[in-house]
Amino acid sequence: MALPSRNPNPTLRRVGWRSSKIYGSDLRSGAQSVIWGRASGASRDGAVMPPLPSGVCWRAVLARAHSARLSSGSRGASGDAGCAQDHPAVVGELRGELDRFGGVSVRLGALDRLDAAAFQRGLQAAIQQWRSEGRIAVWLHIPILQSRFIAPAASLGFCFHHAVSDSSTLTLWLGEGPSRLPGYATHQVGVAGAVFDENTRKILVVQDRNKLKNMWKFPGGLSEPGEDIGDTAVREVFEETGIKSEFRSLLSIRQQHTNPGAFGKSDMYIICRLQPCSFTINFCQHECLRCEWMDLNDLVKTENTTPITSRVARLLLYGYREGFDKIDLTMEELPAVYTGLFYKLYHRKLPDKYKTMTLMD
Ligand SMILES: NC(=O)C1=CN([C@@H]2O[C@H](COP(=O)(O)OP(=O)(O)OC[C@H]3O[C@@H](n4cnc5c(N)ncnc54)[C@H](O)[C@@H]3O)[C@@H](O)[C@H]2O)C=CC1
Numbered sequence: 001m002a003l004p005s006r007n008p009n010p011t012l013r014r015v016g017w018r019s020s021k022i023y024g025s026d027l028r029s030g031a032q033s034v035i036w037g038r039a040s041g042a043s044r045d046g047a048v049m050p051p052l053p054s055g056v057c058w059r060a061v062l063a064r065a066h067s068a069r070l071s072s073g074s075r076g077a078s079g080d081a082g083c084a085q086d087h088p089a090v091v092g093e094l095r096g097e098l099d100r101f102g103g104v105s106v107r108l109g110a111l112d113r114l115d116a117a118a119f120q121r122g123l124q125a126a127i128q129q130w131r132s133e134g135r136i137a138v139w140l141h142i143p144i145l146q147s148r149f150i151a152p153a154a155s156l157g158f159c160f161h162h163a164v165s166d167s168s169t170l171t172l173w174l175g176e177g178p179s180r181l182p183g184y185a186t187h188q189v190g191v192a193g194a195v196f197d198e199n200t201r202k203i204l205v206v207q208d209r210n211k212l213k214n215m216w217k218f219p220g221g222l223s224e225p226g227e228d229i230g231d232t233a234v235r236e237v238f239e240e241t242g243i244k245s246e247f248r249s250l251l252s253i254r255q256q257h258t259n260p261g262a263f264g265k266s267d268m269y270i271i272c273r274l275q276p277c278s279f280t281i282n283f284c285q286h287e288c289l290r291c292e293w294m295d296l297n298d299l300v301k302t303e304n305t306t307p308i309t310s311r312v313a314r315l316l317l318y319g320y321r322e323g324f325d326k327i328d329l330t331m332e333e334l335p336a337v338y339t340g341l342f343y344k345l346y347h348r349k350l351p352d353k354y355k356t357m358t359l360m361d
């Protein structure tokens with residue numbers, strides 16, 4: 001991560017599986033579940049509106065209903081001028097979209113003048129309505145500037161599901177038994193490049209500047225959202241050492257849980273085999289203390305390295321002597337079935353005749 005982060009494919013970062021599959025299907029069918037909380041002057045038990053025909057906008061309906069109430073001089077029960085019930089703005093406007101699992105997804109709209117207590121009453125009424133409709137869960141997306149609604153939602157049983165830079169998402173399970181909602185990201189992915197020059201038998205190694213022990217390791221770092229594993233390896237190697245390289249294969253995957261460097265989450269550390277395209281080292285002074293081309297035998301023999309680096313060095317030596325096809329997991333791009341997207345598949349080389357074969361003896 002020596003240079004400012006770059007995402008080679010910003011579209012992928014935004015269009016996640018969840019948004020395209022869950023919300024997308026509902027948008028296409030036009031299905032929607034619309035609820036409303038109590039508007040100013042409405043009854044205390046939280047008026048619940050019947051579902052509108054598809055395509056009808058509740059915001060407009062609510063606004064019309066509210067202005068009619070205002071023009072007839074309707075006031076809240078308390079009659080206090082400063083009370084939330086007397087606010088002329090629509091109180092508790094919530095709009096939900098059904099997902100294909102039977103949950104409701106609510107994105108908070110313009111609620112600038114709504115106070116937290118009024119929001120809580122509206123949300124409570126909405127939850128009642130969703131329960132009566134048999135919804136299994138509520139996903140509540142709260143923009144960061146409306147974070148004052150998090151506490152009222154939490155008091156009604158909502159928990160954090162995840163947060164991104166400008167919003168948080170809370171969930172409430174309404175179905176039978178314990179929640180079956182999937183969790184959010186569980187792993188961080190780190191990728192290193194074992195840049196090996198077959199002509200000289202040299203391997204590129206670095207010592208991290210910020211580590212307690214200065215041991216030889218392969219240059220690498222954290223993968224960015226939407227970035228292919230091989231691209232991370234090539235990018236990190238270049239940023240940390242100045243060496244240009246090309247992806248050849250995936251060599252190993254390490255999975256480690258409760259990793260302190262991953263904020264206590266699990267860590268996947270993947271090492272790729274890379275082919276060098278340049279040889280002059282110009283290493284990053286912020287991240288690396290030393291960087292050199294080392295004979296592969298020396299890396300195998302040294303004790304001044306990490307166990308995983310030592311193991312992969314031995315794997316490389318085996319591949320160098322007996323053929324890299326013995327150690328390589330190669331990559332192929334294939335089309336995804338439902339989404340129209342493509343993905344990368346990594347496995348040991350499959351002979352061409354097996355790729356097209358329909359029957360096996
Ligand atoms: N077994 C091995 O040989 C090693 C494996 N790894 C794996 O490599 C991956 C991460 O590689 P890195 O080179 O660490 O990532 P990286 O190359 O993306 O660098 C991370 C950067 O973030 C900085 N940083 C980290 N925490 C920070 C904090 N709290 N405040 C300010 N700056 C902070 C670091 O100083 C460094 O500059 C992980 O998957 C890890 O498990 C890392 C080191 C050794």
Ligand SMILES: [Mg+2]
Binds near residue numbers: 287
């Ligand atoms: Mg690094």
